[in-house]
Amino acid sequence: MSSRRSRISEEEITELISKLQSLLPETRRRGASRASAAKVLKETCNYIKSLHREVDDLSDRLSELMATMDVDSAQAEIVRSLFRS
Amino acid sequence: MESKSSTTGNRDNPNRNLHGSKTMMASHFLRALFRIQQTSTSSSSAGRSRRIRRAAYASMAYSAGTRRAWSRALLRKLRSRARLRFPRRLSRAATPQRRDMDQAQVLRKLVPGGPSMDDCKLLEETADYIRFLTTQVRLMQTVMDSISS
Numbered sequence: 001m002s003s004r005r006s007r008i009s010e011e012e013i014t015e016l017i018s019k020l021q022s023l024l025p026e027t028r029r030r031g032a033s034r035a036s037a038a039k040v041l042k043e044t045c046n047y048i049k050s051l052h053r054e055v056d057d058l059s060d061r062l063s064e065l066m067a068t069m070d071v072d073s074a075q076a077e078i079v080r081s082l083f084r085s
Numbered sequence: 086m087e088s089k090s091s092t093t094g095n096r097d098n099p100n101r102n103l104h105g106s107k108t109m110m111a112s113h114f115l116r117a118l119f120r121i122q123q124t125s126t127s128s129s130s131a132g133r134s135r136r137i138r139r140a141a142y143a144s145m146a147y148s149a150g151t152r153r154a155w156s157r158a159l160l161r162k163l164r165s166r167a168r169l170r171f172p173r174r175l176s177r178a179a180t181p182q183r184r185d186m187d188q189a190q191v192l193r194k195l196v197p198g199g200p201s202m203d204d205c206k207l208l209e210e211t212a213d214y215i216r217f218l219t220t221q222v223r224l225m226q227t228v229m230d231s232i233s234s
Contacts (some may be wrong), residue, residue, distance in 0.1 A: 012205055013208065016209060018213060023216070024169060041189060044211060045188065048192075050169075052218075058226065059134045063232055064130055066118070
């Protein structure tokens with residue numbers, strides 16, 4: 001790999017790391033300054049794991065709710081509130 | 086399906102893709118929920134929960150379509166009826182290209198299609214995956230709030 005090629009890749013990777021950082025909840029809260037690539041990756045992994053857990057948790061809770069509630073009648077309200085957000 | 090227009094050019098704006106996808110995601114997920122409710126009146130809450138979880142990842146993947154590696158990987162898994170597990174066991178480890186990207190190995194197990202991505206692609210796909218995941222989570226929260234109110 002020529003040195004010119006690896007310099008471009010460096011910039012690209014730095015840019016992408018920065019973009020990732022802007023998606024992390026910590027950054028949104030405190031507007032953190034640029035963190036190291038390793039730190040951003042670590043927090044990204046933790047964030048994705050917590051999102052996966054949230055999907056699991058919400059699936060459980062929805063399942064319990066649906067046993068007693070009616071999804072169909074709530075649909076119009078749901079779609080409406082989604083368009084509001 | 087209209088998409089929000091933006092005063093700043095939105096060709097590179099990732100949120101442009103997301104808005105149209107949000108609508109698809111919601112309608113797909115709601116239809117799936119309705120089907121699940123109709124067809125699982127006697128089954129266990131755990132079984133229903135698994136179906137809902139599957140529907141969540143399905144609506145994410147279908148709304149993202151085939152333009153992303155992560156959604157293509159998810160769609161493949163869903164169609165093969167394979168279990169959806171995160172993190173995956175890496176069968177073929179991609180070689181880390183930079184020393185501070187070692188943590189990328191962990192990330193590869195978490196993002197669908199991760200193992201076959203180089204570092205650069207992994208970062209792009211991860212950002213997109215996170216956007217869709219957070220949208221799906223918010224959608225599920227909204228549905229919950231609506232049903233339980």
